[in-house]
Amino acid sequence: DIQLTQSPSSLSASVGDRVTITCRASQGIRNDLGWFQQKPGKAPKRLIYAASTLQSGVPSRFSGSGFGTDFTLTISSLQPEDFATYYCLQHNVYPNTFGQGTRLEIK
Amino acid sequence: QVQLVESGGGVVQPGRSLRLSCVTSGFSFSSYGMHWVRQAPGKGLEWVAFISHDGGKKYHADSVKGRFTISRDNSKSTLNLQMNSLRPDETAVYFCARGWTYSILSGYSYPFDHWGQGTLVTVSS
Numbered sequence: 001d002i003q004l005t006q007s008p009s010s011l012s013a014s015v016g017d018r019v020t021i022t023c024r025a026s027q028g029i030r031n032d033l034g035w036f037q038q039k040p041g042k043a044p045k046r047l048i049y050a051a052s053t054l055q056s057g058v059p060s061r062f063s064g065s066g067f068g069t070d071f072t073l074t075i076s077s078l079q080p081e082d083f084a085t086y087y088c089l090q091h092n093v094y095p096n097t098f099g100q101g102t103r104l105e106i107k
Numbered sequence: 108q109v110q111l112v113e114s115g116g117g118v119v120q121p122g123r124s125l126r127l128s129c130v131t132s133g134f135s136f137s138s139y140g141m142h143w144v145r146q147a148p149g150k151g152l153e154w155v156a157f158i159s160h161d162g163g164k165k166y167h168a169d170s171v172k173g174r175f176t177i178s179r180d181n182s183k184s185t186l187n188l189q190m191n192s193l194r195p196d197e198t199a200v201y202f203c204a205r206g207w208t209y210s211i212l213s214g215y216s217y218p219f220d221h222w223g224q225g226t227l228v229t230v231s232s
Contacts, residue, residue: 001169034219036152043202043222044144044152050217087152091207091218094166096142096154 002026004088006099012107017078021102023071023088032092035064035073039084047086048073080106109133109221111203116226121195129186129203129223136184137161140206142218143177143188145199146225153199156188157206171197193230200225 003026013019023033031051036044046055048064051071061076075082083106088099115127129141143155156167156177165177176189186203202225206218 034217036219038152043224044219045222046220049220053217055220089152089154089219094157095168096157098152098154101151 001095002029002090002093002097004090004097004099006086006088006102008102009100010103010105012105013078014107015078015080019075019078019104021073021086021088021104023066023073023099025069025071025090028068029090029092031067032090033064033066033071034089034091035062036087036089037082037084038087044087078104109205111205111221111223113201113203113223113226116201116228118229118231119193120232121230122192124189124191125193125228127188127190127201127226127228129188131184131186131203131205134205134221136179137181138210139208140218141177141179141186142204142206143186144202144204144222145197146202147196147199150199155201158186160208190228193228195230198228198230200227 005024007022033051035048037047038044047058047062051066052064063074065072086102110132113129119125140159142157145153145155158165158177162179174192178187203223204219205221209215
């Protein structure tokens with residue numbers, strides 16, 4: 001199975017900060033990776049697909065990059081509504097797998 | 108608009124069975140693969156199972172293989188998850204999510220773009 005290692009597992013930041021979350025795959029997955037935001041009690045919401053394509057309706061402050069084994073999610077200027085948990089997901093092979101999550105908290 | 112609505116959750120004793128359903132609307136269900144994903148209280152997301160658009164291919168996580176079965180009824184635009192021999196550590200919210208599709212006109216569409224709201228399964232005596 002492909003393991004996805006997200007870092008950091010938690011992060012404290014302030015409104016306006018630039019934040020980067022990384023996701024490393026245990027083997028190459030091309031660009032078969034998505035990033036998801038989840039708020040308490042809600043379903044995950046896809047932000048990025050194909051590693052770097054912004055989901056329609058998602059603010060442009062979110063961006064993704066990477067190919068193969070190393071991926072990043074960047075939020076260029078944190079807004080109050082961005083404080084949530086973020087997950088990466090690979091769908092290159094079955095079983096699909098999620099990273100363990102990054103909890104983004106207000107400093 | 109695309110909608111996915113799960114049902115069938117509840118409280119069940121360890122070792123017993125439960126069947127979840129995900130009724131969909133707003134898209135051509137029979138053209139899409141579909142997934143189940145779960146989340147234990149306070150924990151991360153765990154992929155559970157996938158079924159291809161026509162039901163011909165199914166994949167299950169090792170943790171549920173042999174006990175859970177994913178299925179679909181394209182005539183009713185409904186996805187199902189039969190869960191047998193449930194264990195207390197499988198207490199979780201279970202989500203259905205739309206998978207990928209491919210068309211000559213639109214090409215490949217990436218999976219997990221739409222999710223249901225989830226249904227809570229509690230395994231407890």
